[in-house]
Amino acid sequence: MEHTQSVSENAAPLELIKTHCPYCALNCGLHLEVGADGIEGRSKWKESPLTEGALCSKGMTAHEQVHHEDRLLRPLVREGSDFTETTWDEALDRAADGFLRIARTNGAAANAVLSGGSLTNEKVYLVGKLARLGLRTPNVDYNGRFCMTAAGAAHSAAFGVDRMMTPLAELENAEVVVVIGANLSAAFPVALPKLLDGVRKRGGRVIVVDPRRSRFVKPDDLHLQLRPGSDTTLFNALLADVIHNGLIAGEFIRDRTNGFDLISRAMRMFDLEAAALDCDVPADDLREAARLIGSTRQTMYLHGRGPEQQVGGVDNVRAIINLGLACGHVGGPGRGINMLTGQRNGQGGREWGQRCNQLPAGRSIENDEHRAVVAERWGVTAADLPRTGLTYVEILEAAGRREINGLLAICTNMSVSAPDLNQVDAQMRALDHVVVIDPFFSRSARHADVILPGTTFAEESGTITTIEGRVVRIDQAVPPAPGRDDIEILRNLAERFGVAQHFEFETPEQVFTEMRAVSAGGPVDYAGMTYSRLRQSDGLFWPCPTIGHAGTPQLFTKRFATEDGRAHFAPVLETPPPEPISDHRPLVLTTGRELAQYLSGNQTMRIPAQNRIASRPVLEVHPDTATAARLVEDELVRITSSVGTSTVAWRANPDLRPDTLFLPYHWPECNRLVAAHLDPICKIPAFKYTAVAIQPAPAGTLGANELAGQDPASVHTNETIRT
Numbered sequence: 244m245e246h247t248q249s250v251s252e253n254a255a256p257l258e259l260i261k262t263h264c265p266y267c268a269l270n271c272g273l274h275l276e277v278g279a280d281g282i283e284g285r286s287k288w289k290e291s292p293l294t295e296g297a298l299c300s301k302g303m304t305a306h307e308q309v310h311h312e313d314r315l316l317r318p319l320v321r322e323g324s325d326f327t328e329t330t331w332d333e334a335l336d337r338a339a340d341g342f343l344r345i346a347r348t349n350g351a352a353a354n355a356v357l358s359g360g361s362l363t364n365e366k367v368y369l370v371g372k373l374a375r376l377g378l379r380t381p382n383v384d385y386n387g388r389f390c391m392t393a394a395g396a397a398h399s400a401a402f403g404v405d406r407m408m409t410p411l412a413e414l415e416n417a418e419v420v421v422v423i424g425a426n427l428s429a430a431f432p433v434a435l436p437k438l439l440d441g442v443r444k445r446g447g448r449v450i451v452v453d454p455r456r457s458r459f460v461k462p463d464d465l466h467l468q469l470r471p472g473s474d475t476t477l478f479n480a481l482l483a484d485v486i487h488n489g490l491i492a493g494e495f496i497r498d499r500t501n502g503f504d505l506i507s508r509a510m511r512m513f514d515l516e517a518a519a520l521d522c523d524v525p526a527d528d529l530r531e532a533a534r535l536i537g538s539t540r541q542t543m544y545l546h547g548r549g550p551e552q553q554v555g556g557v558d559n560v561r562a563i564i565n566l567g568l569a570c571g572h573v574g575g576p577g578r579g580i581n582m583l584t585g586q587r588n589g590q591g592g593r594e595w596g597q598r599c600n601q602l603p604a605g606r607s608i609e610n611d612e613h614r615a616v617v618a619e620r621w622g623v624t625a626a627d628l629p630r631t632g633l634t635y636v637e638i639l640e641a642a643g644r645r646e647i648n649g650l651l652a653i654c655t656n657m658s659v660s661a662p663d664l665n666q667v668d669a670q671m672r673a674l675d676h677v678v679v680i681d682p683f684f685s686r687s688a689r690h691a692d693v694i695l696p697g698t699t700f701a702e703e704s705g706t707i708t709t710i711e712g713r714v715v716r717i718d719q720a721v722p723p724a725p726g727r728d729d730i731e732i733l734r735n736l737a738e739r740f741g742v743a744q745h746f747e748f749e750t751p752e753q754v755f756t757e758m759r760a761v762s763a764g765g766p767v768d769y770a771g772m773t774y775s776r777l778r779q780s781d782g783l784f785w786p787c788p789t790i791g792h793a794g795t796p797q798l799f800t801k802r803f804a805t806e807d808g809r810a811h812f813a814p815v816l817e818t819p820p821p822e823p824i825s826d827h828r829p830l831v832l833t834t835g836r837e838l839a840q841y842l843s844g845n846q847t848m849r850i851p852a853q854n855r856i857a858s859r860p861v862l863e864v865h866p867d868t869a870t871a872a873r874l875v876e877d878e879l880v881r882i883t884s885s886v887g888t889s890t891v892a893w894r895a896n897p898d899l900r901p902d903t904l905f906l907p908y909h910w911p912e913c914n915r916l917v918a919a920h921l922d923p924i925c926k927i928p929a930f931k932y933t934a935v936a937i938q939p940a941p942a943g944t945l946g947a948n949e950l951a952g953q954d955p956a957s958v959h960t961n962e963t964i965r966t
């Protein structure tokens with residue numbers, strides 16, 4: 244651990260611990276100021292990579308969660324409808340016994356693990372290992388299934404791996420930037436909006452593809468305000484126009500890709516005017532976008548969850564990739580087709596084996612060579628490793644059918660974040676044994692039999708892989724308040740499952756050393772990274788195969804990671820939503836982020852400064868739509884979908900399409916409305932498209948603002964759960 248010192252107001256020396264914000268994948272660097280009483284504040288880490296000391300309001304207050312009065316400090320076990328405190332040993336015994344009993348009676352696959360992309364790489368690795376070797380279940384998946392799997396599946400198929408291909412600082416060399424379904428002002432508020440300003444100042448153009456005009460969009464940008472769900476049609480139209488006007492990169496296509504002929508033939512049938520009507524975007528704007536994109540090699544694409552959280556999520560991303568590849572927008576300065584990873588460790592979270600189809604270091608659980616390598620390095624036989632299991636929503640659905648009976652949930656809060664919460668509540672209730680590991684009592688924890696107090700970012704060391712694919716370190720600032728950390732909890736469970744020999748780690752660094760060895764030669768290679776190299780540098784980008792290797796910030800300069808070394812085109816067509824808008828439900832509800840809150844809110848909703856900015860869900864409605872629906876200012880609105888009804892506050896937003904509504908997702912009111920429709924390839928839920936109707940809420944309806952205070956599910960303290 245590297246320590247520097249600073250002086251606090253009363254002149255007592257404070258230790259400065261370098262770390263990274265625990266919320267979004269920008270992983271802004273910061274210093275925690277540690278004194279005799281623990282964390283006393285935070286200060287700038289000016290030299291931190293990419294973000295250079297800047298923080299959004301969430302990062303400024305993130306440390307307040309560490310010593311928060313709501314922290315779970317002692318394990319809890321269910322006694323009837325209450326929880327009582329107990330010892331670690333008793334809670335761990337009860338947690339493990341429940342799973343062992345279920346495995347004996349119903350088979351190992353009747354237990355499942357759901358985890359999260361906010362865990363450090365070390366914990367992700369141990370979660371996957373515990374599921375496969377300890378519980379011996381195939382059914383382990385993580386909340387990145389809700390987030391990065393459409394982008395991941397599309398990029399892996401096209402390029403061989405799924406990581407941001409061009410570092411974000413390269414935006415300084417881009418002439419055109421295409422932002423597709425990403426709300427940079429709310430979701431990536433540091434560094435990115437500023438980098439886009441730089442592009443504009445140099446005379447470059449920003450093209451935005453989004454049904455909503457967010458704050459980062461400027462008047463001179465070209466905004467294609469498309470019909471929700473129509474990204475594939477729109478990108479096919481751009482590709483057809485680029486081909487028609489001879490703006491493709493012929494040499495690049497010939498030397499470095501395959502499958503273009505098929506695409507090019509398919510695109511000949513494509514009519515831009517018809518596509519423009521279909522997407523509800525002016526045809527001239529599409530032509531202008533195609534001309535801008537195709538006339539420079541320096542075009543960079545940034546795609547967020549807008550096109551991805553759809554039933555055609557993977558195809559939407561492939562349509563973006565087809566266009567970028569045809570124009571040669573990869574493999575060099577100022578260009579790249581970049582996915583914007585979301586959670587703190589959304590990148591590492593999908594590399595280290597907590598996905599149902601994956602072994603560590605991006606290896607496939609169905610590939611016999613990959614199985615053999617991991618089995619050998621784990622000291623087991625390949626036959627011991629389970630095969631592909633169910634994905635997140637499928638696990639919950641299997642619980643509802645009582646095919647899965649035991650659930651270990653670490654770092655995920657399904658009872659706010661999964662689609663169709665009415666069903667999720669029933670599915671969670673149908674489980675016989677639920678163990679939750681979380682620093683705070685979550686809405687999901689209401690269903691737990693055992694709650695084990697989890698670790699906050701300041702209480703552990705480890706590594707995180709940032710949005711760019713840069714592996715960075717976090718250092719422990721204070722000891723874990725509950726007395727043990729997540730890694731120790733996982734080890735304690737492993738001991739009780741009889742596999743202690745596979746979990747003999749005293750420190751996170753020892754876990755990382757094993758991970759490096761397991762990753763050597765794999766698709767995601769960390770072998771050349773050490774904790775001290777990570778600290779001495781600005782972090783290292785994978786692949787980094789040897790100690791002397793400088794890491795790989797820019798991917799695909801000469802070769803793609805596919806077997807043939809080429810990038811692959813794939814023709815795609817728009818997938819219609821299973822429940823399109825109709826006379827009955829004429830509006831599209833789309834959902835997403837609020838700047839001040841993070842995901843299910845279980846951390847940020849406990850921080851007063853964040854709640855002052857955003858304390859309840861507020862539906863955004865175009866003013867014409869509000870008038871047509873006779874909504875009344877300052878009164879509530881009732882939203883009805885095919886699966887649920889929610890009553891919330893609303894406000895007019897002229898920057899939305901009139902047929903589209905936007906609701907921030909951080910409160911349960913949102914996912915009560917969203918049905919569990921999944922992309923058939925990657926099983927991401929279609930969070931961005933729900934057909935709904937709105938009407939003024941009947942007078943006297945209990946509004947969301949009251950609910951947030953009263954619903955015991957929304958925010959818990961140690962006090963409320965024991966009474």
Ligand SMILES: Nc1nc2c(c(=O)[nH]1)N[C@H]1C(S)=C(S)[C@@H](COP(=O)(O)OP(=O)(O)OC[C@H]3O[C@@H](n4cnc5c(=O)[nH]c(N)nc54)[C@H](O)[C@@H]3O)O[C@H]1N2
Pocket residue numbers: 267268390423424425426427429430431452453454455457470471472473474547548549550584585586833834835836837838839840841842931
């Ligand atoms: N403040 C804050 N920041 C966060 C998070 C947070 O919870 N709070 N979460 C982090 C995580 S995990 C993630 S994944 C990222 C998400 O980051 P983003 O993807 O940037 O955020 P979202 O708000 O989900 O929505 C993305 C955009 O998609 C648009 N959209 C909706 N439907 C469509 C469509 O059909 N096509 C297109 N092209 N666009 C559409 C919406 O209007 C919205 O502007 O944010 C990260 N950052």
Ligand SMILES: Nc1nc2c(c(=O)[nH]1)N[C@H]1C(S)=C(S)[C@@H](COP(=O)(O)OP(=O)(O)OC[C@H]3O[C@@H](n4cnc5c(=O)[nH]c(N)nc54)[C@H](O)[C@@H]3O)O[C@H]1N2
Pocket residue numbers: 359361362363386387389390391548552585586653654655656657659660661680681682683685697698699700729834835836841842843844845846908913914917930
């Ligand atoms: N309608 C709609 N729904 C969505 C989305 C949307 O745009 N619209 N976005 C989706 C996306 S992109 C995502 S990423 C998912 C997120 O879905 P969730 O899995 O619900 O994500 P979090 O709210 O971060 O839940 C993490 C939980 O783990 C705890 N935690 C945090 N760090 C740690 C740790 O280190 N150890 C332990 N033990 N616990 C920890 C937190 O307190 C919290 O309770 O939600 C998705 N749901």
Ligand code: SF4
Pocket residue numbers: 264265266267268269270271297298299300301302303430431432433
């Ligand atoms: S939430 Fe994201 S942008 Fe805000 S400080 Fe944390 S890492 Fe940076």
Ligand SMILES: [Mo]
Pocket residue numbers: 389390391585586589
């Ligand atoms: Mo996410």
